[in-house]
Amino acid sequence: MGPGIVVAMTSTALVTGANKGIGKEIARQLAAAGLTVWIGSRDPERGQRAVEEIAGSRLLVLDVTDEAGIAAAAREVDSLDVLVNNAGIMVDGDNPVDASVDGFRRTFETNVFGVVAVTNAFLPALRRSAHPRIVNVSSGTGSLTWSTSGEHFRYGGSGAAYRSSKAALNALTVFYAQALADDGFKVNALAPGLRRTDLNERAAASDGDPGEAAAGAVRLALLPDDGPTGEFRSWDGSPVPW
Structure with a gap:
């Protein structure tokens, strides 16, 4: 686990979208670190298969776009130390000129509104933790600095719905960090890099290890109490510009 890592003997984590891809690997590694991990999965069957693969995990049926379902899931979790908002979608790679409003709505429903709904629903459980942590899985393509003058400038306006949703998620990360700072929360965003997932064709063809x-x-989930909050970090721990 390394120096400075905080793991209480009874630590519990929830990872949304944890039945596959990066979310599944986050759940696997948290379980290996000794946490009890709730596998948040919209699909019960896929979620159960993930639970069967990961010792120390349990299934929590959770669709981040279903308000009633979120409330029901929150009632199952009495206390929580770590929330990883990993569930996310990319509807299309269109630029804003060609994109549909419906595509934007669907994207923001999961990537932004879903994060707010899940985070707020599980705040009572997180407040029972001595070391509450929230990690929002964002994207380097949501960095406005990199989009205007950095490594993602070459993409132009492509993927506008997805990238703007991640920029909004970054802003939410800052606001949650500020709002919860006095309660001991650490709230940070992660840029995972291009990984071999089913997010889109480019990701599926990548050799990036989830x-x-x-x-x-x-x-970020196991930060010590003197760790950062309200920051945007790359997968390797380096800071990412907003």
């Missing part, structure tokens, strides 16, 4: 990105999320 486990490498997961390690960055776990590092």
